[in-house]
Amino acid sequence: MAEDGAVTLYNNTxxxxxxxxxxxxxxxxxxxxxxxxxxxxxxxxxxxxxxxAGACCLVLxxxxxxxxxxxxxxxxxxxxxxxxxxxxxxxxxIGHFVEAQILERVGVDYIDESEVLAIADEDNFINKxxxxxxFVCGCKNLGEALRxxxxxxxxxxxxxxxxxxxxxAETVKNVRSVIGEIRVLNNMDEDEVFAFSKKIAAPYDLVxxxxxxxxxxxxxxxAGGIVxxxxxxxxxxxxCDGVFxxxxxxxxxxxxxxxxxxxxxxxxxYNDPHVLVENSCGLEEEMAGLNVSEERMEQIHKTIPxxxxxxxxxxxxxxxxxxxxxxxxSHHCRALLxxxxxxxxxxxxxxxxx
Numbered sequence: 570m571a572e573d574g575a576v577t578l579y580n581n582t583x584x585x586x587x588x589x590x591x592x593x594x595x596x597x598x599x600x601x602x603x604x605x606x607x608x609x610x611x612x613x614x615x616x617x618x619x620x621x622a623g624a625c626c627l628v629l630x631x632x633x634x635x636x637x638x639x640x641x642x643x644x645x646x647x648x649x650x651x652x653x654x655x656x657x658x659x660x661x662x663i664g665h666f667v668e669a670q671i672l673e674r675v676g677v678d679y680i681d682e683s684e685v686l687a688i689a690d691e692d693n694f695i696n697k698x699x700x701x702x703x704f705v706c707g708c709k710n711l712g713e714a715l716r717x718x719x720x721x722x723x724x725x726x727x728x729x730x731x732x733x734x735x736x737x738a739e740t741v742k743n744v745r746s747v748i749g750e751i752r753v754l755n756n757m758d759e760d761e762v763f764a765f766s767k768k769i770a771a772p773y774d775l776v777x778x779x780x781x782x783x784x785x786x787x788x789x790x791x792a793g794g795i796v797x798x799x800x801x802x803x804x805x806x807x808x809c810d811g812v813f814x815x816x817x818x819x820x821x822x823x824x825x826x827x828x829x830x831x832x833x834x835x836x837x838x839y840n841d842p843h844v845l846v847e848n849s850c851g852l853e854e855e856m857a858g859l860n861v862s863e864e865r866m867e868q869i870h871k872t873i874p875x876x877x878x879x880x881x882x883x884x885x886x887x888x889x890x891x892x893x894x895x896x897x898x899s900h901h902c903r904a905l906l907x908x909x910x911x912x913x914x915x916x917x918x919x920x921x922x923x
Contacts, residue, residue: 599724605624607814609816611630622826622829626656629649631645640660641660646659647676659672659681660685706722706725707725712750715775716770729791748808751785789809795832797831799845801836
């Protein structure tokens, strides 16, 4: 057994040492980002704009990624780290601990074990106690969040929309789910906590700690569909410690600095309506590129990795129809795509193989 309850699984094959950074130190490093906006960037120019606009951290992604999405190119990470002074997060695939080892060696400040990328291991997550770097992990409910914390995550990211449509509905739903379950837990008797931890499939000690603190034991951010100052302030008022902002805020925009700066200010002053009004004014033209039109949905679908393509069912006007069945994919995953048909005002849903 390693210090702080971490089990070293990879023994001498691991190039990281669990003793160098205890879990409490990694949690404290993640706390430094609290109350800020983390911007997703894919180019050096975007990174500089985000830093100038006041982003507390940057998430690096591969530009124009086609097919299987993987960790960013190490040379891009080094280039951006030399150019900016804010911390840098890089994404690794779920379960791909070698990608995490490479990213740590390159010198990133945080690693995001992200469901946005392709999944390397469908059954297992990375044992994050084996790394010096703090890890960020996604969740959609309290049980999933606490399981990731037990694995060593120093920050939890409640994930919503993954397609870059600017739709915040899924994010709101998942944030309310996490916060609501914590509220239910706070009102429980001590005797009921055992059954509750079993119900949500989370470690009892972390469930008890969450009840005692009245919040998650690590920093809690929201991600997905946050593209306006109002969206960012909504997440903060719901109880999040900060927000992740996708790279779509840089798309089709004449003044990306103004858009990013407005979101940063909204996070910092989320309870001040005067600041929110000031930063929301004049953004109609800037946000035009984020409207979910037919052309934009077609553009989004072209950028979806190949393993997300095969739809096996559609849900139209209250009925499931197998009209979009395609060839089976070798990558088993679940996702849900939703598009609002503006002509007939009906909902169209699709589920994918796996």
